[in-house]
Amino acid sequence: MINKIVDNKLYICSTLLLCALTYLLNFCTAIYQCALIFTLIAITANAITFTYGKSKSLKGIAFAIVINFALLLHLPYYIGGKIVNGLVFASFLSLMISMYWSNSVFQKLTSKFSIAISNALSLVVASIIDGFIMGLFFILNNQFSYSRVLDIFSRELSYKMLYGFVASTIIFVVLKMFKTNNLNHNLNK
Numbered sequence: 001m002i003n004k005i006v007d008n009k010l011y012i013c014s015t016l017l018l019c020a021l022t023y024l025l026n027f028c029t030a031i032y033q034c035a036l037i038f039t040l041i042a043i044t045a046n047a048i049t050f051t052y053g054k055s056k057s058l059k060g061i062a063f064a065i066v067i068n069f070a071l072l073l074h075l076p077y078y079i080g081g082k083i084v085n086g087l088v089f090a091s092f093l094s095l096m097i098s099m100y101w102s103n104s105v106f107q108k109l110t111s112k113f114s115i116a117i118s119n120a121l122s123l124v125v126a127s128i129i130d131g132f133i134m135g136l137f138f139i140l141n142n143q144f145s146y147s148r149v150l151d152i153f154s155r156e157l158s159y160k161m162l163y164g165f166v167a168s169t170i171i172f173v174v175l176k177m178f179k180t181n182n183l184n185h186n187l188n189k
Contacts, residue, residue: 011056014048018064022095026072026088031152035159038095042126043167045099046106046119054103061099065092084143094133102126116172123164131157 021041028034041061048057069092077087106122113121131153138144144152 011048011052011060014044014051015060015063017044018048018060019067022061022064022068022092023071025095026068026075026077026091031156032159035156036163038127038130039123039160039163039167041095042099042102042123042164043119045103046122049103049106050110050115054107057103058100061096065096068092079143082143084141086141087137090134090137094130094137097133098126098130101129114172115175116168119171120164120168123160123168127157127160127164131160 018041021037021044025034025037025041028037045057045061048060069088072088075088077084079087102122102125105125106118109118109121112118134156135149135153138149138152139146
């Protein structure tokens with residue numbers, strides 16, 4: 001009974017973290033900021049997937065997106081001094097699609113690879129999908145030239161890869177430390 005209460009509290013806290021990060025995503029003013037928040041969302045979603053399963057993770061992301069879409073629906077978004085209509089919807093749609101595929105890849109890879117490698121590879125998938133969808137949005141809305149969209153895509157992908165590599169390395173080191181501590185603890189018994 002106590003484990004179920006702790007599990008529920010942890011899931012609720014994880015979902016609230018997704019809500020906060022999703023809210024912050026639409027207030028980023030620089031590519032590196034957006035990439036960082038996106039990466040944190042993906043890592044949180046992967047952690048939920050690992051702990052509770054893909055379905056609970058996607059429900060948490062969907063909940064965060066619906067809440068934040070309602071809050072930010074009428075947020076005027078400016079790029080280069082011009083208002084960009086539909087950007088909030090496009091970013092949330094892109095987030096949901098990329099997190100779906102990221103969670104799917106993460107779930108499949110965890111049976112074959114370590115958590116750190118599975119996390120890194122799923123972040124790559126999410127980053128490419130998100131960049132492609134957002135690039136398509138900007139091209140279809142004639143906001144930027146093809147070269148500008150490609151520049152934004154490559155810079156955002158670079159930041160996401162850097163953040164994902166750093167996060168996955170930290171995850172690898174922390175898990176290695178726990179494994180070593182547990183092994184040492186068991187040997188000292």
